Amino acid sequence: MTASDQAQQPVLRLSNITKRFGALCANDDVSFSLGRGEVIALLGENGAGKTTLMNILFGQYSADAGEVEVFGQRLAPGNPRAALDAGVGMVHQHFTLAGNLTVWENIVLGTQALTAPRLRARAAKARIADLSKRFHLAVDPDAKVGQLSVGERQRVEILKALYRDARILILDEPTAVLTPQESDALFATLREAIGLGLSVVFISHKLHEVMAISHRVLVLRHGRLVAERATADTSHEELAALMVGGAVSSPKIAPMPPGPALMRLSRVSSKGEGHAPGLQSVTLTLHGGQITGLAGVSGNGQGALSDLISGLAMPSSGQLEIAGEAITDWSPRRALARRIGRIPEDRHHTGTIADFDLTENAVLETYASDFARHGWLDWAAARAHAEALIQTYDVRCPGPDTAIRLLSGGNMQKLILGRVLETRPRIILANQPVRGLDIGALNYVHTRLAEAREQGAAVLLISEDLDEIMTLSDVIHVISQGRLSPAFARGTMAPEALGRWMAGDGFAEVAHAS
Amino acid sequence: MRLEPIANPGLMRRLAPPALAIAGSFLVASLLALIAGGNPFAVFGAILKGAAGSKFALLETLNRATPLIFTGLAVAVAFRARLWNIGAEAQLYAGAVVTVMLGTGALHWPSLPLLVVIGVASMLAGALLLLIPALLKTRFGVDEVVTTLLFNFIFLLFVSYLLEGPLKDPMGMGWPKSARLISEARLPRIIEGLRLHWGFVLALVSALVLWVINTRTTLGFEMRAVGQNAEAARFAGIPVTRVILKTALLSGGLAALAGFSEVAGLKGSLTLDLSPGYGYTGIVVAMLALLHPLGVVVAALFVAAIFVGADAMSRALGVPSYLADIMLASALLMMVLAILLSKFRVVRD
Numbered sequence: 001m002t003a004s005d006q007a008q009q010p011v012l013r014l015s016n017i018t019k020r021f022g023a024l025c026a027n028d029d030v031s032f033s034l035g036r037g038e039v040i041a042l043l044g045e046n047g048a049g050k051t052t053l054m055n056i057l058f059g060q061y062s063a064d065a066g067e068v069e070v071f072g073q074r075l076a077p078g079n080p081r082a083a084l085d086a087g088v089g090m091v092h093q094h095f096t097l098a099g100n101l102t103v104w105e106n107i108v109l110g111t112q113a114l115t116a117p118r119l120r121a122r123a124a125k126a127r128i129a130d131l132s133k134r135f136h137l138a139v140d141p142d143a144k145v146g147q148l149s150v151g152e153r154q155r156v157e158i159l160k161a162l163y164r165d166a167r168i169l170i171l172d173e174p175t176a177v178l179t180p181q182e183s184d185a186l187f188a189t190l191r192e193a194i195g196l197g198l199s200v201v202f203i204s205h206k207l208h209e210v211m212a213i214s215h216r217v218l219v220l221r222h223g224r225l226v227a228e229r230a231t232a233d234t235s236h237e238e239l240a241a242l243m244v245g246g247a248v249s250s251p252k253i254a255p256m257p258p259g260p261a262l263m264r265l266s267r268v269s270s271k272g273e274g275h276a277p278g279l280q281s282v283t284l285t286l287h288g289g290q291i292t293g294l295a296g297v298s299g300n301g302q303g304a305l306s307d308l309i310s311g312l313a314m315p316s317s318g319q320l321e322i323a324g325e326a327i328t329d330w331s332p333r334r335a336l337a338r339r340i341g342r343i344p345e346d347r348h349h350t351g352t353i354a355d356f357d358l359t360e361n362a363v364l365e366t367y368a369s370d371f372a373r374h375g376w377l378d379w380a381a382a383r384a385h386a387e388a389l390i391q392t393y394d395v396r397c398p399g400p401d402t403a404i405r406l407l408s409g410g411n412m413q414k415l416i417l418g419r420v421l422e423t424r425p426r427i428i429l430a431n432q433p434v435r436g437l438d439i440g441a442l443n444y445v446h447t448r449l450a451e452a453r454e455q456g457a458a459v460l461l462i463s464e465d466l467d468e469i470m471t472l473s474d475v476i477h478v479i480s481q482g483r484l485s486p487a488f489a490r491g492t493m494a495p496e497a498l499g500r501w502m503a504g505d506g507f508a509e510v511a512h513a514s
Numbered sequence: 515m516r517l518e519p520i521a522n523p524g525l526m527r528r529l530a531p532p533a534l535a536i537a538g539s540f541l542v543a544s545l546l547a548l549i550a551g552g553n554p555f556a557v558f559g560a561i562l563k564g565a566a567g568s569k570f571a572l573l574e575t576l577n578r579a580t581p582l583i584f585t586g587l588a589v590a591v592a593f594r595a596r597l598w599n600i601g602a603e604a605q606l607y608a609g610a611v612v613t614v615m616l617g618t619g620a621l622h623w624p625s626l627p628l629l630v631v632i633g634v635a636s637m638l639a640g641a642l643l644l645l646i647p648a649l650l651k652t653r654f655g656v657d658e659v660v661t662t663l664l665f666n667f668i669f670l671l672f673v674s675y676l677l678e679g680p681l682k683d684p685m686g687m688g689w690p691k692s693a694r695l696i697s698e699a700r701l702p703r704i705i706e707g708l709r710l711h712w713g714f715v716l717a718l719v720s721a722l723v724l725w726v727i728n729t730r731t732t733l734g735f736e737m738r739a740v741g742q743n744a745e746a747a748r749f750a751g752i753p754v755t756r757v758i759l760k761t762a763l764l765s766g767g768l769a770a771l772a773g774f775s776e777v778a779g780l781k782g783s784l785t786l787d788l789s790p791g792y793g794y795t796g797i798v799v800a801m802l803a804l805l806h807p808l809g810v811v812v813a814a815l816f817v818a819a820i821f822v823g824a825d826a827m828s829r830a831l832g833v834p835s836y837l838a839d840i841m842l843a844s845a846l847l848m849m850v851l852a853i854l855l856s857k858f859r860v861v862r863d
Binding site for chain 2: 310311312331332333335336342344349350351352353354355356360364365367368372375376377379
């Protein structure tokens with residue numbers, strides 16, 4: 001059966017879906033259909049409307065116009081139960097599992113009547129065992145979900161959908177939290193699934209994955225379906241151009257000799273927050289004029305390291321040195337005083353105060369040192385500073401009196417970037433600086449970071465995106481379970497090799513060798 | 515039906531909540547007035563007349579508004595920094611106790627320095643009283659709603675003990691009542707012959723000062739930042755714990771001034787019924803004012819007018835003056851709802 005035959009018998013058809021949030025049109029007249037045994041990739045930048053579209057399909061939102069048909073039946077809008085009953089299963093970007101329950105309990109949750117005296121465990125487990133064998137989804141049904149790795153949790157999510165007889169699987173950015181190896185295992189499972197007649201909608205903004213797994217690619221831009229291609233007939237470059245509506249460029253990192261060591265961590269350990277691991281005897285040196293990339297799957301100690309550098313946490317053991325000086329007293333304000341610029345991971349909750357206007361957010365770190373005398377604020381100077389930042393860093397906004405929550409993520413990040421760079425920092429912590437940004441803003445941020453490097457700043461770039469790390473970094477470390485790999489010079493490591501470190505393999509070898 | 519956030523609420527939408535809340539409370543009161551056998555128009559007319567219909571009535575309203583401005587400011591400054599001070603009642607009594615301790619003959623000074631010292635000492639007492647829950651919050655994460663609320667009962671019982679024991683007026687014929695302040699320790703009247711004391715002016719000045727602090731100083735900026743998003747504030751280098759403690763000192767001090775002003779300006783001595791819940795009513799005042807210091811003055815005048823007017827109305831028309839409590843309670847409830855609706859719009863699916 002060819003791809004065009006498959007498309008003739010759609011298991012799923014979306015017709016003219018439109019969804020508005022206030023002035024924003026998240027989906028604008030989107031139509032497509034999905035054939036049996038087909039994988040379509042929904043490609044688009046963050047904010048292009050992919051997740052909204054899938055939430056409509058799954059019944060979490062109801063569309064302003066248009067309808068959804070599953071196996072020829074019109075789906076009642078705004079009702080996830082109806083979608084589940086019709087055979088649609090969704091694996092969300094953020095998992096929806098109860099950590100204190102076991103795998104099988106999580107899977108069964110909601111499928112048996114609440115009034116039943118007890119859950120029928122044996123039948124359920126047998127069914128789960130059968131499913132995991134058929135789809136190569138190895139998990140222990142009696143394990144507590146809280147103790148599983150992220151990859152295993154995703155398998156549970158998929159099993160959950162399969163257990164409910166899903167014939168159509170929707171996967172929202174499934175590889176965002178996986179190592180390359182785990183992603184490969186996921187793809188193997190998906191191939192198994194389509195062999196058994198399931199259909200898959202795969203949401204992503206990673207081009208190589210889309211090329212690897214899908215039959216057809218739909219490109220969304222600003223809520224509109226701008227292109228549809230058979231994967232076999234398209235290329236990486238074409239998809240990238242379609243996604244952003246223009247050519248893509250990334251800054252050139254010209255080789256230059258490393259500058260002085262500006263920050264040194266010597267066998268630093270620190271406590272993690274909640275379930276996240278802390279640092280375990282981490283030794284790291286940041287040189288001026290270098291971008292040091294920190295690769296790793298999220299939640300492996302990146303938070304602890306960035307808290308440490310931002311001044312929020314002290315090492316519980318080991319030594320932190322800045323420009324050759326050992327640090328004993330540490331706080332965000334002291335970090336700022338030592339000219340550490342910080343771009344936090346969460347720009348909405350940590351980097352800015354949503355209801356504060358641009359002026360207030362622009363001076364959030366410097367109001368006391370630069371815009372106040374004897375406790376009196378100079379708002380005129382602060383406003384002028386904000387206006388200068390808006391100009392210099394191309395922050396698109398109505399003006400400095402706008403509440404920052406009204407800005408797009410990219411413009412918010414430009415303001416934070418400006419706030420950091422205007423202090424001429426010697427050390428820059430950039431934690432996931434481009435997550436969720438469109439290509440335009442992404443390139444802007446990367447270019448500015450590369451400029452700061454050229455001017456002699458030491459940049460620590462933390463990212464889950466291996467491509468980003470490999471493109472920008474002079475030196476790469478991998479972090480896993482709070483442990484730091486040795487430094488790898490630019491271009492010396494293949495992605496697969498880094499992936500093994502990300503999965504924690506390399507560390508064992510080092511321990512073995514020593 | 516569900517709620518969608520509104521991107522940028524305009525001025526009208528921001529001013530709508532208090533207006534709607536007050537209108538709503540009038541509506542509820544009208545229904546109850548009807549049930550009680552009164553004509554709503556006559557009832558509200560009588561309230562208005564009772565609150566502002568004569569020079570005496572107006573002065574009474576201003577007098578009643580004075581402690582409410584102080585407690586309203588105390589609550590407003592704390593809530594703005596998300597420090598939930600429910601204990602303004604206790605802090606008010608702390609100020610009153612100190613006023614009596616220093617003003618009944620312990621110090622024999624000329625009037626002005628004596629009043630300044632008593633005022634400052636009262637503020638310190640109120641500030642320290644709120645510092646305890648604030649420290650428990652910042653050190654151990656103890657919920658200050660619970661601690662400040664329970665402190666009210668503890669402190670009122672403590673005052674009761676004082677009035678039966680150490681502070682009991684020997685000439686009081688056995689009543690639980692303190693001795694009277696010496697004349698130098700009394701806040702004088704603004705104009706001789708008119709029953710309005712300088713406490714009212716002090717309240718207005720306090721509101722102005724707090725407004726300047728909020729808008730012009732680093733502390734005001736820090737308090738708002740901590741209230742809006744403590745995590746971002748901490749990340750940006752704002753000393754969050756210290757800001758919370760400073761807020762507590764300011765809030766407790768303002769609430770204590772209510773006690774100082776009531777004893778030194780109006781009553782002249784301390785009894786257990788000094789405050790008919792001014793500390794709690796301060797919460798309503800602050801909420802109606804949307805935590806704005808100048809709004810607190812307006813809201814306090816409004817609330818005082820309802821109370822004073824309702825007493826007069828009750829005497830004239832026989833409708834119970836509990837109507838005033840119901841109006842305030844319904845205004846607060848509707849305010850909470852109206853604030854929500856001013857930030858969201860209802861969308862029908």
